[in-house]
Amino acid sequence: MKNVILYGLIFSVLFNIFQYVNSTKILDAKDQEVTKIQQRLKTSRDSVATLAMANYFSLESDEDAQEYFYKNSLDYQKVAEKVKEDLLVLNENKNGNILIPYEPIDGKAFLVNTSKILNHRWLIAEYSNGDLWGQILVKYFVAEGKPTDFETVETVLYERPTKE
Known part of the structure; x- marks a missing residue:
């Protein structure tokens, strides 16, 4: 009987050691x-914060600009589409978009490729002629039932990279 108790005690000690290690x-x-997930979560939060800051200057996140349109009985989303x-209608000119103050180079006219509306008064656009590109800051004025009036504020034309 003592052997059975001794074997049971040894077995229970070994079992407890196994359980502890496992x-x-x-x-x-x-x-x-958990550490890896916390690192991923931190990276994700940083990315979201970066995206939020990148979209800071945008009509979609500027409540004051949206309110300006609502006061004039306009829907800011429809205004953005119209602008x-x-x-882009101005790209139909044979000499290129009239907002871009550069003449066609090598027979290639400058056209607006993409734009972002910053608020109720300004937009920024990227333009190119296939070889050269730049950006343009434009002031715009919207009136219901009329085409949008545009006024060029500033342009940047990047230099062609030199081949070495």
């Missing part, structure tokens, strides 16, 4: 997993 390994693995359409 549980420790599982906890360490879960701790590493972008009217801007």
Whole structure:
């Protein structure tokens, strides 16, 4: 009978040691997993914060600009679509978009490719002629039932990279 109790005691001690080692390994693995997830979460939060800052100057996030349109009984989303359409209509000129103050180079006219409306008064656009490109800051004025009036504020034309 003493042998059975001794064997039972040894078995229970070995079983407890096994459980302790196994549980420790599982906890360490879960701790590493939690650390990795926390790092991913921090990276994701930083990315979201960066995106929020990148979209800071945008009609979609500027409540004051939206309120300006609402006071004039206009929907800012429809206004944004109209402004972008009217801007692209100016590309139909054979000498290029009239907002871009550069004459065609090598027979290639400058056209607006994409634009972003910053607020109720300004937009920024990227333009190119296939070889050269630049950006333009434009002031715009919207009146219901009329085409959008545009006024060039400033332009930047980037130099062609030199081949070495």
